[in-house]
Amino acid sequence: MNSVRFTPVQVEAIIAVE
Numbered sequence: 001m002n003s004v005r006f007t008p009v010q011v012e013a014i015i016a017v018e
Contacts, residue, residue: 006014
C-alpha cells in the first residue's frame with residue numbers, strides 16, 4: 001500500500017468509505 005503516493009482524490013475516496 002503506497003500511502004506516500006496517495007493523492008487528495010484517493011484520500012477523499014478512502015474517507016468516504018470510512
